[in-house]
Amino acid sequence: MSDTTEVMDMRPGDSGAAAFDVERVRADFPILNETVHGRPLVFLDSAASAQKPRQVIDTVRHVYEHEYANVHRGAYHLSERATALYEGARDKVRDFLNARDRKEIIFTSNVTEAINLVAKSWGRAFLEEGDEIIISEMEHHSNIVPWQMLRDEKGLTLKIAPVSDDGVFLLDDFERLLTERTKLVAITHVSNVLGTITPAEEIVRLAHDAGAKVLFDGAQAVVHMPVDVQALDCDFYGFTGHKLYGPSGIGVLYGKAELLDAMPPFLGGGDMIRSVTFEKTTYAPLPAKFEAGTPPIVQAIGLGAAIDYVSELGLANIAAHERDLLTYATQRLASVEGLRLIGTAPDKASVASFTMESAHPHDISTVIDRAGVAIRAGHHCAEPLMARLGLVATARASFGIYNRREDADVLVEALETVREIFG
Ligand code: 7TS
Numbered sequence: 001m002s003d004t005t006e007v008m009d010m011r012p013g014d015s016g017a018a019a020f021d022v023e024r025v026r027a028d029f030p031i032l033n034e035t036v037h038g039r040p041l042v043f044l045d046s047a048a049s050a051q052k053p054r055q056v057i058d059t060v061r062h063v064y065e066h067e068y069a070n071v072h073r074g075a076y077h078l079s080e081r082a083t084a085l086y087e088g089a090r091d092k093v094r095d096f097l098n099a100r101d102r103k104e105i106i107f108t109s110n111v112t113e114a115i116n117l118v119a120k121s122w123g124r125a126f127l128e129e130g131d132e133i134i135i136s137e138m139e140h141h142s143n144i145v146p147w148q149m150l151r152d153e154k155g156l157t158l159k160i161a162p163v164s165d166d167g168v169f170l171l172d173d174f175e176r177l178l179t180e181r182t183k184l185v186a187i188t189h190v191s192n193v194l195g196t197i198t199p200a201e202e203i204v205r206l207a208h209d210a211g212a213k214v215l216f217d218g219a220q221a222v223v224h225m226p227v228d229v230q231a232l233d234c235d236f237y238g239f240t241g242h243k244l245y246g247p248s249g250i251g252v253l254y255g256k257a258e259l260l261d262a263m264p265p266f267l268g269g270g271d272m273i274r275s276v277t278f279e280k281t282t283y284a285p286l287p288a289k290f291e292a293g294t295p296p297i298v299q300a301i302g303l304g305a306a307i308d309y310v311s312e313l314g315l316a317n318i319a320a321h322e323r324d325l326l327t328y329a330t331q332r333l334a335s336v337e338g339l340r341l342i343g344t345a346p347d348k349a350s351v352a353s354f355t356m357e358s359a360h361p362h363d364i365s366t367v368i369d370r371a372g373v374a375i376r377a378g379h380h381c382a383e384p385l386m387a388r389l390g391l392v393a394t395a396r397a398s399f400g401i402y403n404r405r406e407d408a409d410v411l412v413e414a415l416e417t418v419r420e421i422f423g
Helices: 004-008 022-027 054-067 077-097 111-126 145-154 171-177 200-209 257-262 297-313 315-334 361-369 383-389 405-422
Strands: 105-108 132-136 157-161 182-188 213-217 236-240 251-255 273-276 281-283 339-342 351-356 376-378 394-398
Touching (some): 054 077, 077 105, 077 251, 077 297, 111 257, 132 145, 132 171, 145 157, 157 171, 171 200, 182 200, 200 213, 251 257, 297 315, 315 339, 315 351, 351 405, 361 376, 361 394, 361 405
Parallel strands (some): 132 157, 132 182, 182 213, 213 236
Antiparallel strands (some): 236 251, 273 281, 339 351, 351 394, 376 394
């Protein structure tokens, strides 16, 4: 974060990230022309699901109108074209994550399914009673529940790495949890509630030194910063398309080839087999082994278009733009009397959770909706984190590529109305 003097000098019209033309970006998102209760939409809930640029919408429409058929099946022109587009999207994801090989990219329906795939396939095959898995206090339910289910099925131990009151991942405490029985560390790369960017490189180094594999839930990370799975050296990495300005219904699991090769299939059915008789089935090689049934064809192609879109903007430019927004919004929010920011780690993505003395987060959200401002209120599918922080809910404003400083101003103005109503 910039120093205070710089922050105090900021004005709404300033461009903090020169390489980034936010107005040009905004022009690509048709939904930003909507009005809500007669007011221009101020969308601050991209952490739940991001809006889609024209380039993604047009791609999806074009495929349905001109290039749609089932993939990997037909020896006819249209099916071959759809297959080329679908497999082309896999190449884009490979590039985006800098995976070594395209067969390390498995399409799923979302990150939840990606994590479940690892739990149900790798976990069932390779973990034994008494083995340990470490997650953290700030996980989304989708990186908690699959491991609890596996724990109960196999007699494992689930250990919880703590975070500090301000939302910092406590690396020393994490290190102390590692033992020779630790087989997996499954941690979020960016917290959806606190915005904390976890120290991924150090987590991998410590976990690998202890002989454990590492999975990152990258749902909130890939949207805010460049991710290189080879540089990270993580074993699994999952993300979800709809937060990355792509369609819903598509997610990605990256896994190191040697691990995915050794893992049994997750779901059985068409497309994942080499041959089937009633006595015995042999399985297709990667990545098909993990893609049973007709996949989310157009969603994957749409994700490819979203990756093209953010790559053209540049993930480093996006990160700089959002850092500027977070700094500005943090300073503006701090001016609201009775408002408490939840999650103030120094290394943080553009997510601002807060509570207000006078109003419940649901009331905050309902009141500011009247001003056209969309935020999320609730436990954010992170109930254990809420319990750890002694809260039942927070209000959360999350900033994406199309947000500008004015959005933070409208938010703060609307929060002043909340204060007037609730005292
Ligand atoms: N992991 C993290 C860190 C998330 O933020 C989310 C969604 C998920 C996993 C699940 O993603 P899905 O696409 O599989 O559903 N988070 C949120 C949120 O913060 N508000 O709504 C959804």
